[in-house]
Amino acid sequence: MYSIKKEALGSLLAAIGAKRKLYVPADNAGLILFTPYADGVSVNLSRNPDVSAKDFFFPQVENICRFKVCGKTVDVIDNREKNEDFVVFGVRACDVKSFEVLDNVFLSEPVDGYYKDRRDHSLIVTLACSKPLETCFCGTFGIDCAAPGGDVEAYACGDSYAFRAITEKGEAFLAELSLENGGDEAVEACKAKINEIKAKLPLSDLTTEGFGGGKTKDLFNNPKWAELSASCLGCGTCTFVCPTCQCYDIRDFDTGNGIQRYRCWDSCMYRDFTKMSAGQPRPSQLERFRQRFMHKLVYYPENNNGLFSCVGCGRCLRKCPQSLNIVKVMKALREDD
């Protein structure tokens, strides 16, 4: 355990930022967004950032390669960005868990080289949630926001921050910073306080009972889906703010003298998602809506040893234009039993 005074955080970040690329949660138009650290950036650790940390590894848009037309021949150029080591500061337990969900997808064979390269270059400094919100339900999925994990764990305890290395990589990172030891009791107190709040959260009693692998038959034809999906606009907000949504599209952009092939986030909420020459197996918003939640709560755990692909970060609860969300879905489907 290492500890620094709260006011020393700025110089600590500056020290990290001097050596590596550093991303910190910072204010931006009333939002908190992961922002490259620089002088004048207004660091804000008060709550979980509005956009998840997934795009450090799985960015919204990523170049894959370029095809260049020269007369009647075509050259293929690998023009992906070269990654350097980088640090993300202030990732919460839920987002850390989401990396596991993403890893299962991108790092299982065949390994996604683009994703892996970014993962390899990263170092994650997490932060325990001292003030979880009414939208938080990470506990539902067995995530402890008081023990966020990552390479280095950080705690905001009173007037100081405490840091603990979790991985070897984290150990080396902290060693470099030559911090003072201490803070163990403060962390325990902090954890206790967090647990106290957790018990009071409005969504603290939500459980995964009734969901998980093997529940497809129970849930798929539930008549509730129609009503649940009725007001869904089919926008992609929930999928884009979600830390675990990992669907992407590969597209070609005609630059006039060649093709830029890139991949970008896609959303199962979109009507051309899964559209094939033979037609659209999910013809209406009902099927698309059902797909998203069935995937999070049934299909993914079925294929990943019971790991749910929802981490309870609550972003979709905050961001859905029409107040639809996974909690409502879980509660509604459960009512039947």
Added chain:
Amino acid sequence: MQELIKKGKELFANGTVDRIIGWTRGELPYDREIRVFRCAECFEKDFVYDAFCGANLSKYLIEESGKEGKIGVFLKPCDSYSFAQLIKEHRIKKENVYAVAIECYGKCDSRALADSVEDAIYWITDNGPELKIDTVSGAVVRNTYDYMLEKCAACKTKKHAPGCDETIGDEGEKVDDCTRFDIVAKLEAMTPEERFAFWRGELSRCIRCNACRNVCPACSCEHCVFDNPASGISQKAAADSFEENNFHIIRAFHVAGRCTDCGECSRVCPQHIPLHLLNRKFIKDINELYGEYQAGENPDERAPLTNYTKADCEPSVVYKRGGKN
């Protein structure tokens, strides 16, 4: 709200409608979902009309009015213009809708309200000018007017568009000292460099989630050009800053003269982009160059972009007006 519930039950009872679309309590204290109620009992039980019912119901009527039977709807003044405009564009089948005009004194920006409270909220009591918020670590109070939606703070009218079947309460008036163009004017007064920097800052946050488009009652296209590879400009992500600009310019242009300034785009944007400032620029220009026009207000009037006069100003007017150099 009781009056609305009474009206709803009456509409069910006398067979005017077989369903009503309205707001209902959501998962969180400030969440209001949209639901189609199919019986008087569930309507009475779950229907809610309060400070958090900011969502515009009009767009749902495109789909709903195409179904059999007649649907009831409650329309706030700003929603009624979207409704009237969609009827004008033949998107809503009026004969299948029973529209009730209702009063509105401004709705709460629930996201801003929630963000203003550090702790988890488990209940909100609406005391009119004050909102009492119970959190896990005690109660806090917020002034309602400080947390109004932008569209309500800059409300243009409390008067409904024509086309509603009946009105509950008194019909309001246009807001005389409406401030909705203030920020547009402020931007116009900037230098192009400042404006460019402003919009880059805003639009670079765009994640192309399409919430603005999908919630917009004017964006009711069967197939949006941005989703249609045949259009030549389809985009799934803003892969370059150009595409951020392009999407928002074209979207604003496509709704120019049709946008009723209902403010939904800005309400739903998860990235807090002030999209209404784009639409209002067009509205302001149209008002100044071609005469006052409010989409949805007059069912027989031509939209400004499908109309002209021989004496219209030349495009070079742009060089002379607006903005410094």
Added chain:
Amino acid sequence: MSVNNEFRPKIVAFCCNWCSYAGADLAGTNRLQYPADVKIIRVPCSCRVNPMFILRAFQRGADGVILCGCHPGDCHYTSGNYFARRRMTLLFSMLDYLGIEKERTRVEWVSAAEGAKFAATMNDFVDTVTKLGPNRRLEDLRCKN
């Protein structure tokens, strides 16, 4: 290829088939010079020009876009240029609002008899855009190489 280090703008000119394209032809017939930076796209009427085309031109690296049509009142299709006039006014105003240099866009009415006006307009426009320098605010970097 001529080696020239000074900035030469790329200009796209949309010309309506009936007036302005014929005006451009007349400029040619009368041997009235204007810079080769201007390339003309023939459209049936100024009202055929979609704002998408103009943005597309900027995306692809155009430095200026000019739209030429029949004089108001003389449209071959009676009213097309009136609609174009409104559309372009609003579009240009919006571009200006977004901080895109408004001088990069222009509408001119050129009749089939106005070869001289066509050439003069193009000379002036190229001049204006050359002074502005390359379009940086509405370009797509992917199209650069």
Added chain:
Amino acid sequence: MNRIGVFVCHCGTNIAATVDVHRVAETLGKEPSVVIAKDYQYMCSEAGQNMIKDAIREYGLTGLVVCSCSPRMHEATFRKAAASAGLNPYLVEIANIREQDSWIHKDIEEATEKAVILGRTAIAKVQLNTPLTAGESPVTKRALVIGGGIAGIQTALDIAEAGFEVDIVEKQPTIGGKMAQIDKTFPTLDCAACILTPKMVDCAQNDKITIYSYSEVAAVSGFVGNFSVKIKRKARFVDETKCTGCGLCTEKCPQKKVPNEFNLGLDNRRAIYIPFAQAVPKVATIDPDYCNMLKNGKCGVCAKVCGAQAIDYKAQDTYVEQQYGAIVVATGFNPINIDAYDEYAYSQSQNVVTSLELERLMNAAGPNGGTLLRPSDKKHPKTIVFVQCVGSRCDDSRGKGYCSKICCMYTAKHAMLIREKYPDTNVYVFYIDVRTPGKNFDEFYRRAVEQYNVHYVKGQVGKVVPKSDGNLIVYGSDLIEGKRLVIDADMVVLAAAIEPDKSARSIATMLTASMDTNDFFTEAHPKLRPVESPTAGIFLSGVCQGPKDIPETVAQATACAGKVIGLLVKDKLTCNPCVAHSDELMCNGCSSCEKVCPYGAITYEEKGFRQPDRTTKMRRVAIVNEAVCQGCGACTVACPSGAMDLKGFANKQIMAEVDAICL
């Protein structure tokens, strides 16, 4: 894969002098889809065209690019060549490297570089061209003429002559129009009735012509070749098929105080009337505003005296629906209301008359039986003052901005006739300019001055003051003498401006035909297509298009008939294939496109669409009538969903051109 052929023309030295044509061909030959690129001295020559045709066959070209002069010059030539070699003519694109390149640049490098870019642009476009076939639509071989004046009559007769059915719709009880009211015609001074009435009779007797008199057009739908028109036949309360036109009823009708519109209210007629002796059809009409029987059920005299039992007081308006291939507008004109010009005392003195009223006063069939007597006391006028340009050539706020064209000549005619018949009459004509462009026109005017001693005064009348004895003091200026004339006149004749008939506006709306600010119909082209409206299938005859005299009207009427016949002889109309097309899967049915279409080519239909969930949803979608669409593309931009596109100038094609230029 596309197989494009590129042909670069030298145009002698026109292109080759400033553009390195070999290099252009060589560079373009390296473009991905180009399979052959050649240059040649004159592509438009027979040898050049053969080169193209051979290449189409040899390489199986799917597209052709010709780098040459303006497409306005030779696009048709190369399209024809392509078609003869089996390539769809719309798979040809022209790169204009002469007018827009070689002729305006001096630097060979620069011009060559530009030629390559223009060529590449054309290649980019042609790859997206689709074979287009001109559509066809059938033609109903029947024409409608709206208006039965001399213009309508002449057009109808000429069309009937060619063997096509023609219907004339005339809102008055008889055809004949203004010419029937005129006494003599300039410059020949022959009797108007003598030349008009035989034509009216011809119309009545021609079995190809149907006259709907006392009728109006109520609604028009359809498009060129296929108009559907609803005609309202106003109740005339007399059975046309039974009435013999004997006129007994018009003598016996007790209601004698109806102002006679044919004589411009200068005398009275009965409530049942035949407008004039030579009316066609010669049947009586009851004026419901004056008939006692119709107003209060007390009378019935006409029914009693009618031997043919043609009177039917219970008659109602009826409607006829008819199909037409072409519609001719011949709605004519009226003199303007001159009450606003109170300086001329028109409303104060009966002895101030308009020229048309003078026509009736001098006409043998007029109120005075042809003797010119002034209206107030039926005395022979000894001094008559003519005032020109009353309401013509005015500022917009004061009258009509245009010259009414016919006044100078008819005034000369009136002056001359008066001087001839009553040599003791003093005749003054106040003029601003005397306009006599026309065959034998100036000679005619000079005759009035030289032979008949009409006093032409360059100047204008400022004021007319009626006196108690009916005479009028006329204050006029003589600008040449530089003095003011004060004339004690017996009569003043005002040459009132003419304006289109008031009914024209609503007819234009029904026909979607355009009008100018004066409500004259606009022609498709002021010089090259003067008798057609821009709306296909609508033709213009007579003064409805602009002021003109009888010879010009007849000339235009015949020209118009020629155009109509040219349309009606076709069994099918071929349409311009570069028309708008709506993708109904994407169409919202929002009506934006319809609002900007100048031709009314877009209509809407409720159509069922199979949904992904196998249900059928009804949706309103736009349908473009390809026969009516002229291909301007206004709708393509109005359409927010991009459902509307223009064939031959599709969004993708234009964007490909943009891309190629900006590359």
Added chain:
Amino acid sequence: MADKEQIIRISGVNPLKCMKCGKCTATCPNYDEMEYHPHQFVYMVEHGEIDKLMASESVYKCLTCFACVERCPRGVEPAKLIEAIRTEAVRRQGCNRLKADDIPARIDDDMPGQALMMATRKYTR
């Protein structure tokens, strides 16, 4: 020529609109008193003969009855030109046609009081 532009600017009249019909002159109630007549005013302004006009009594013979303005088919408004010439005359110091002292001698018994007031306003500064 500057004079001409000045008159045109003051009056707002475009003399080129005149089509020389003479209706203004024909309608002028004070025709007989004038050396130059309304249509000539227009013509002379068009030709820049301002000094000649300004020197002429005719300018002051105009009754400003506006008959010429009312009747002119082209909306040329000759009376406004005359008014402009009068104004210009007043503006030129020393060009005042009448000095205040000269007026009493010219008053006769028939002259209405209002005309006197108008004249004072018109002819003096």
